Amino acid sequence: LEGDALGSELAFYGLLKKLGKHATIVNEDALPYGYDFLPGKENIKKFKNNLKKQLNFDCFVALDCSDLRRTGEVYRINTDAKPILNIDHHLSNQWFGDVNWVEPHASSCSEMIYKLYKKVRLPLDRDTAILLYVGILTDTGSFHYPNTTSFTHKAVSELLKYNLDIHQIYKNIYENIPFSDMKLLSKILPQIKRCVSGKIAWFQIGEGVLKNKKLSFDLTEHILGFARAIKDVEVVALFKENLGVKDQIRVNLRSQAKVDVNKIASFFGGGGHRTASGATVHGKIDQVRRKVLAKIRESLR
Amino acid sequence: LEGDALGSELAFYGLLKKLGKHATIVNEDALPYGYDFLPGKENIKKFKNNLKKQLNFDCFVALDCSDLRRTGEVYRINTDAKPILNIDHHLSNQWFGDVNWVEPHASSCSEMIYKLYKKVRLPLDRDTAILLYVGILTDTGSFHYPNTTSFTHKAVSELLKYNLDIHQIYKNIYENIPFSDMKLLSKILPQIKRCVSGKIAWFQIGEGVLKNKKLSFDLTEHILGFARAIKDVEVVALFKENLGVKDQIRVNLRSQAKVDVNKIASFFGGGGHRTASGATVHGKIDQVRRKVLAKIRESLR
Numbered sequence: 329l330e331g332d333a334l335g336s337e338l339a340f341y342g343l344l345k346k347l348g349k350h351a352t353i354v355n356e357d358a359l360p361y362g363y364d365f366l367p368g369k370e371n372i373k374k375f376k377n378n379l380k381k382q383l384n385f386d387c388f389v390a391l392d393c394s395d396l397r398r399t400g401e402v403y404r405i406n407t408d409a410k411p412i413l414n415i416d417h418h419l420s421n422q423w424f425g426d427v428n429w430v431e432p433h434a435s436s437c438s439e440m441i442y443k444l445y446k447k448v449r450l451p452l453d454r455d456t457a458i459l460l461y462v463g464i465l466t467d468t469g470s471f472h473y474p475n476t477t478s479f480t481h482k483a484v485s486e487l488l489k490y491n492l493d494i495h496q497i498y499k500n501i502y503e504n505i506p507f508s509d510m511k512l513l514s515k516i517l518p519q520i521k522r523c524v525s526g527k528i529a530w531f532q533i534g535e536g537v538l539k540n541k542k543l544s545f546d547l548t549e550h551i552l553g554f555a556r557a558i559k560d561v562e563v564v565a566l567f568k569e570n571l572g573v574k575d576q577i578r579v580n581l582r583s584q585a586k587v588d589v590n591k592i593a594s595f596f597g598g599g600g601h602r603t604a605s606g607a608t609v610h611g612k613i614d615q616v617r618r619k620v621l622a623k624i625r626e627s628l629r
Numbered sequence: 630l631e632g633d634a635l636g637s638e639l640a641f642y643g644l645l646k647k648l649g650k651h652a653t654i655v656n657e658d659a660l661p662y663g664y665d666f667l668p669g670k671e672n673i674k675k676f677k678n679n680l681k682k683q684l685n686f687d688c689f690v691a692l693d694c695s696d697l698r699r700t701g702e703v704y705r706i707n708t709d710a711k712p713i714l715n716i717d718h719h720l721s722n723q724w725f726g727d728v729n730w731v732e733p734h735a736s737s738c739s740e741m742i743y744k745l746y747k748k749v750r751l752p753l754d755r756d757t758a759i760l761l762y763v764g765i766l767t768d769t770g771s772f773h774y775p776n777t778t779s780f781t782h783k784a785v786s787e788l789l790k791y792n793l794d795i796h797q798i799y800k801n802i803y804e805n806i807p808f809s810d811m812k813l814l815s816k817i818l819p820q821i822k823r824c825v826s827g828k829i830a831w832f833q834i835g836e837g838v839l840k841n842k843k844l845s846f847d848l849t850e851h852i853l854g855f856a857r858a859i860k861d862v863e864v865v866a867l868f869k870e871n872l873g874v875k876d877q878i879r880v881n882l883r884s885q886a887k888v889d890v891n892k893i894a895s896f897f898g899g900g901g902h903r904t905a906s907g908a909t910v911h912g913k914i915d916q917v918r919r920k921v922l923a924k925i926r927e928s929l930r
Binding site (some may be wrong): 471 | 783790812
């Protein structure tokens with residue numbers, strides 16, 4: 329559950345309300361760290377099995393989901409097989425809906441909801457502008473990923489007319505790292521290794537390094553982002569022994585566009601995007617690392 | 630010499646050329662690391678003392694300079710006291726020109742030059758769009774500093790119509806860290822300390838840590854940026870023994886808006902901006918650190 333999923337679902341919810349519709353937002357995951365400031369977050373219900381009985385609806389809408397499984401267990405509330413509306417921007421979208429509105433060239437689902445507000449001629453308001461801004465900000469990596477277009481900036485230009493505190497929003501999401509994470513990071517960074525003339529950078533994190541501390545999603549992103557910022561690095565790989573599970577290695581991969589790490593992760597039973605993917609692989613960490621690095625090496629030829 | 634100074638001077642140079650004017654760009658500093666890709670960079674002349682004799686001009690233009698000294702030695706070529714045109718966006722601008730075009734609410738000097746292209750109705754082209762984009766990108770910290778406005782995004786929306794490779798531009802400037810810098814960083818980060826309930830984060834770097842390696846401008850920025858991203862941190866301070874100069878300590882300060890570190894740096898004989906400043910202080914590193922931290926502590930009350 330990330331910024332764009334949250335921003336777009338809350339903004340779409342607001343649009344439905346303005347049109348006089350009843351709607352319920354259901355998420356499997358809790359609100360992630362740093363997103364407490366989102367206006368309307370109290371309207372998000374956490375998925376529970378008995379929720380099916382309580383909800384009565386005519387349409388099931390999935391936002392920012394390339395396939396139904398991305399909703400987690402939430403799709404199970406649609407036991408009566410009501411029509412599914414699929415609103416998404418992933419190229420890999422499976423067109424699982426009865427109506428599929430898929431725009432692979434949109435930077436984010438939030439950008440699509442912005443367009444929808446324009447299309448149905450509903451006025452924006454400050455809260456909606458915050459939500460859409462958060463979605464676009466996070467899915468474009470603060471406007472630097474290649475999915476950022478002229479239209480993206482045009483949309484944001486309008487959103488900023490609602491007097492948003494963009495510095496505070498950025499701080500909440502990106503400059504809010506717990507000190508304990510920072511200490512862990514400073515233990516992991518010195519262990520960086522390189523191969524293939526510096527085109528691959530990798531980290532190997534044994535159970536001992538973490539000492540029962542969980543490597544958070546954000547921290548993993550920081551480590552990967554850091555390594556990717558090194559000159560000449562094309563691919564970053566992170567190998568981590570899963571806590572408490574013997575011989576299970578989590579592999580995270582990031583690429584600078586050239587190498588398709590989705591293919592590599594898929595080979596090992598995982599998946600993701602061209603530039604960001606992951607897999608959970610069975611084996612000893614040294615073995616798994618050697619196999620994955622060999623595969624990356626191949627794709628760099 | 631940073632992205633906005635370079636982008637705005639090269640784009641302004643292009644504008645003058647299009648208007649049929651002769652112009653020469655003079656900089657004291659060499660092109661910084663990562664900016665090799667800038668279109669037209671070969672038009673920048675490096676300042677030399679004998680340059681005065683070679684140049685014959687009617688107007689001296691300063692771009693992105695809050696006062697004339699920010700040009701380094703370059704202002705010395707104006708020995709004949711020709712009229713000065715001062716184009717700048719710093720609030721602290723000294724209005725040193727005969728004509729002063731100062732817009733403190735513009736995100737960057739490049740944004741002002743964009744406006745100038747509109748005003749004189751000159752068409753943009755791809756090279757100019759790249760230059761203006763680089764200036765805006767770097768001075769807004771990829772569109773997240775508070776100086777980023779609705780107009781900033783509107784301008785960028787037009788610039789991106791020229792088919793810019795924004796991913797490559799970002800990579801050149803921000804994801805181009807030498808591996809040796811990364812290794813040095815991973816030695817320095819673990820030495821982070823905090824005080825005042827985590828509101829101040831600081832680093833002390835003795836000569837021994839660097840072992841005659843220079844702490845580059847970019848690396849210093851990375852260290853400071855990293856510490857500023859920690860939850861609750863309001864001020865970051867970096868104390869560094871200057872290589873080869875006894876009892877000379879370089880102090881770099883960064884703030885999250887609340888504390889005015891320009892005031893603190895000024896107190897110690899330095900200066901800068903509200904959120905980014907520095908000073909060179911005489912003394913033993915432990916002494917200097919204690920004094921500066923005490924001053925920051927005061928301003929946090």
